[in-house]
Amino acid sequence: MAHLADDVAAIAAEASAYALGLWRTDFKRWEKAPGNPVCEVDLAVNNMLRERLSALLPDAGWLSEETADDAVRLNHRRVWVVDPIDGTRDYIRDRDGWAVSIALVDGEQPVIGVLDAPVRKEVWRAEAGKGATLNGRPITHSGRKTFTGSRTPTDTLPTVDVDLVAVAKPNSIALRIAMVAAGEADLLATIRWGHEWDVAAAVLIAREAGCEVTDALGRKLRFNTPRAEAFGVLAVAPAIQLAALARLHDRAVEALGKPR
Structure with missing residues (x-):
């Protein structure tokens, strides 16, 4: 599984680098519905991820924001769950709060998760049962005990x-x-x-x-x-x-x- 997680992270890095290269350029953008923006980079990254991830695990289903849903995914135990650019509004507005998001779900629960936020220079990773990291360093919650002031x-x-x-x-x-x-x-x-x-x-x-x-x-x-x-x-x-x-x-x- 560790090798697979490394491969997923490498694919996320490739996709985020592609999106970063087009950030702040004159790409096409529109609204799928009022208040729900999308751009041509979302679609290009989606296509890249689907090609790379499907080659990595040909038996896995596919669920993505930028792909028409197909109920055939419900027949798969493992499914890629992907948002090519999570935070499209920030991407379009030249802000840094966007990331490529990839999860591998196995039996209704994610077992690999990667967020690659290139403008923020942040790569978040997790594998089920193995902890989570930010840029390779283990992370944990704040440990806060009092709700007021949270x-x-x-x-x-x-x-x-x-x-x-x-x-x-x-x-x-x-x-x-x-x-x-x-x-x-x-x-x-x-x-x-x-x-x-x-x-x-x-x-x-x-x-x-x-x-x-x-x-x-x-x-x-x-x-x-x-x-x-x-x-x-x-x-x-x-x-x-x-x-x-x-x-x-x-x-x-x-x-x-x-x-x-």
């Missing part, structure tokens, strides 16, 4: 959360989860439906760094599901997990009950 990557804090501390937020949710894994933040929470490709690699990195990671209601996250979605994500230092879930609960229940 750092969370966000632009603004709602009034109900003014006892928390906002820290710089990359557009990539994968990088925000990775910040918790490295102790650069204490918690990351979302309370909306999200796609598996956004978080699969980062979830493994956070788990292997000792974080507690669940959906917004505290349930275990699973991958390669029929809808390829989960209701929110909470990545948190273990000692403050219960307080974080209690803080989120009413908002999560309300959001879950709203029409999608």
